[in-house]
Amino acid sequence: MDEHSSTHPADTTTPADRTALMARHPQSPFRRTVWRTVLPAVAAAGISVAGFTGFAHGSEVGSATADGHSATATKFSRDSSATGSVRQAAAADFPTWGTRWVVHATADANSPAVGMINKTAPGQDRITADYQVDTGRKVCEGSSCSTFMAHLTGPVSGFLSVVAVDIPQDRLPGVPVQGGGGQPQPGGSREEMLNRAATWLTANNGAQVPYSQAKVWKDGYRQDCSGYVSMALGLPTPGTNTVGLATNRGITRPISVGELKPGDLLIDASGDNNTRHVVIFEKWNNDAHSSYTAYEQRGDHGTDHRTLTYGLPGGDAEFKPYRPVKFGD
Template sequence: MYEHSSTHPADTTPPVHRAAPTRQKNSPFRRSVLRTFLPAVAAAGIGVAGFAGPAHGSEAGSAAAAGGHSATATKLSRDSSVTGSARTGSVKQAAAADFPTWGTRWTVHATADADSSAVGMINKTAPGQDRITADYQADTGHKVCEGSTCSTFMAHLTGPVSGFLSVVAVDIPQDRLPGVPVQAGGGQPQPGGSRQEMLHRAATWLTANNGAQVPYSQAKVWKDGYRQDCSGYASMALGLPTPGTNTVGLATNRHLTRPLSLGELKPGDLLIDAAGDNNTRHVVIFEKWNNDAHSSYTAYEQRGDHGTGHRTLTYGLPGDDAEFKPYRPVKFGD
C-alpha cells in the first residue's frame, strides 16, 4: 500500500466547535495605532506596561483583567469594525519563526483561507497564552481585519497547533511575519526555499514517533497534520498545506513540480510513480547519488509495512522500475 487516492481525506480534519461571536465595545486605542506608537516608545526607553490595546475577545474568567468585556468569537471577520477588549504588556522583539500572540480564541484553519475548517485554537482561555512558530506565510490576497488592523497573510503554524492562522493574531507591528519566507498563491510553493530545509523536515519523521519512524497509513494523519502515506510525507517535507496532496497531484500540478532528466537530480527532487492506483503509486525524496556511475541513490520515503525510511534505492534507473520519473519542486526556483 503506497498512498491515499484522495487529496483531502474526509476524516483527517478534526472538528472544532465554534462559539457564536459576541459584540464588543470599542477600545479607546485601536491596534493599528499601537503598532506604530509602541515600538517608537520602547525605542525611546519609555515604559509601555500601562498602555492598553484591543484583544480578540476575552473569556468570562479573564474579563475583569481585560477591561471587563467578554467575547466568545472564534472566527476572524473580514473587514470588521469590531475591536476587542484591553490588553497590556511590553513590546518584544520576536525571535526567528517564533512570535507572541494577543487576544483570545483565534481560529487555526486547515488551509490558507479564513473560511476553511477549523483545526484548533490559539489563546483558548487567556490573551497571549500561546506563542506560535511558523515555517512560512502565504499572501492569500484576501484581506482579514480585526478592528482597523488588516492583513492578507496567513502564517503556516508548526506549533502549538499545525494549520494556518491570520497574521492579525500575531503581536507584531507589521502585517506579515518578519524573517519568515512568503509563499504566494494561498500557500502554493514559490521560487525560493532551501533544499536542505526540505531534507531536514524529511528526516524529522525518522524519529518523530518517540524515537522511532512515523508508521505508514493511508487513512491516518500524523501529529503535524499530514497523511502518513508517501505523498503526505513528501507534502510535509515540501511544506505544502495539510493534509498533503496525492502522488498524481505532485506529478501533474505545475505549480508544484516540473519534469526533469535523471542526470539533473539534486537533493530534494522527487522520483514519482503516478501510474495505476493508490496501491501502486509512490513517491520518494532524492538526497544524493551513491557513486559516480549513478547506479543507485539515497532517498527518503514513507512506505507500507515500515513507515519512514532513509535508504539506497534504484527506482527509475535503467533496468529498474521505469514508471518512476524525476520531478523538481518549483519552490527551488531552478
C-alpha cells in the same frame, strides 16, 4: 478518493466566532499594549525568502526533526488505488499571548501543522521571525486583527498568524514583508517541502505516521506514499495517486537523474497499487551519485528518511525522476 480543496474567505469572522475563539485563547492583559525592542539589523537586512498565504490554528501535530537511516532492501506495499541550499537570515524576537497557537508548514491555511506555540500557558513561548507575508485575508481574535503571517525560525520553524504576537501593531515592526496571493515565491519552496515531509517522522506522538492505503492522517492526507508526497507538496487533501504525480503536468515534469535536486521525486508509476511507489529526493550521498537520501512512506514501517538507490544504475530501474513544477525551474 477525489481531490478536493478548501479556501479561507477574507474577514468572515462573526462576533460569535470571535467569542468562541477568545474562549480558546484567553486574552493577555498585555495584548496589544506591549512593545518589544526589534533587532535594528533586520530592517536593513533585505532578506529574500519564500512565502505563501493563509491562517489557521487548532490541534497539534508534532514538530519536524529526523535522523537518517541506513538502507536495506525491504518489502513494502506501495501505492493507493483510491485515488538547494537553505538560505539563512537574521531574525527578530517577539513575545506571544494566549495558548495553543498552531504553527503551519506554510502560510496556507490547509497546510499541515508542524508544532504549537504556548502549548500549556499563555505567553509561554517567544518567537523569532525573519520575514512576514501579507496574505490579504484578515483574521481577528477579539479586537485584534491582522492579514499578516510570520515565518518563524524558532522555537518552531513554520508560519504563525501575527495575531498571536503580543504587539500593538497588525504586523511585525522592522521585519521584511514578502508578497502574498497564495503562490510560492522563488528561493524557498524546496526547503518548505522537505520541512513538511519531515513532519510525519514524528507526528504520531513522536513516532512516524503509520502506513495505510485506506486511512487518512490528522492533516487530511492519505497515509500511503502518494498521499504523503501530496502533503509535502501542499496539494489538495486527501492527495493524488502515484500515477497522477507522474502524469499530471500541472504537478510534475520529467527530468534526468543528473538534474535531481532537493524536493524532486523518483516515481515508479507502473503496475498496480502494490507495485507503484514514490519517494522524495533530499540529497546525494557521495560524489559518485551511487545513492541518495530520501523521504518516503513505506509499508510495514510508515514514514522514513533513509538511503536509497531507486532509479540509479543497479537500483530499481522502474523509478523515473520528476520535478514539481511549483519550483519554477
